[in-house]
Amino acid sequence: YLPLIFTTQSSVVSAAASVFVLVGLFQPICSSVFVFDGIFAAFPSQYGYISGSILFAGVFAILSLFALSNFLPGLGLCGVWLGLNVLMLGRSVALGMRLLSRASPLVASESDSGHEYQ
Numbered sequence: 862y863l864p865l866i867f868t869t870q871s872s873v874v875s876a877a878a879s880v881f882v883l884v885g886l887f888q889p890i891c892s893s894v895f896v897f898d899g900i901f902a903a904f905p906s907q908y909g910y911i912s913g914s915i916l917f918a919g920v921f922a923i924l925s926l927f928a929l930s931n932f933l934p935g936l937g938l939c940g941v942w943l944g945l946n947v948l949m950l951g952r953s954v955a956l957g958m959r960l961l962s963r964a965s966p967l968v969a970s971e972s973d974s975g976h977e978y979q
Contacts, residue, residue, distance in 0.1 A: 880942045887946040890953050897956035904966035910959055918951030 864877035901907040926944045930936060936943065959965060 883942050891949045894952045907966050914955035921951045922948040
């Protein structure tokens with residue numbers, strides 16, 4: 862177990878082991894968000910959309926976790942990671958949809974990047 866590198870306390874090791882698979886399964890989604898953030902950060906005209914997508918994903922994560930906690934009380938550390946993963950899933954969907962739309966920064970005018978081409 863990886864947690865044994867950092868501690869030998871059995872309660873900490875078991876808590877970390879309980880979320881290990883959940884964290885690993887969502888790594889591709891989290892990495893897509895980091896890539897999308899990098900793409901959108903290069904275009905100042907997209908900052909409003911980035912902040913709006915964070916707000917949308919945050920509200921979605923809070924509402925879905927609130928609903929889930931009514932059915933599964935006591936999620937503990939798994940609930941924290943589930944909330945983070947729902948947040949990242951919402952951001953990935955929102956940013957991916959924007960990237961594939963006509964409003965994508967990749968099809969915007971050259972002046973959005975701050976560089977003038979001649």
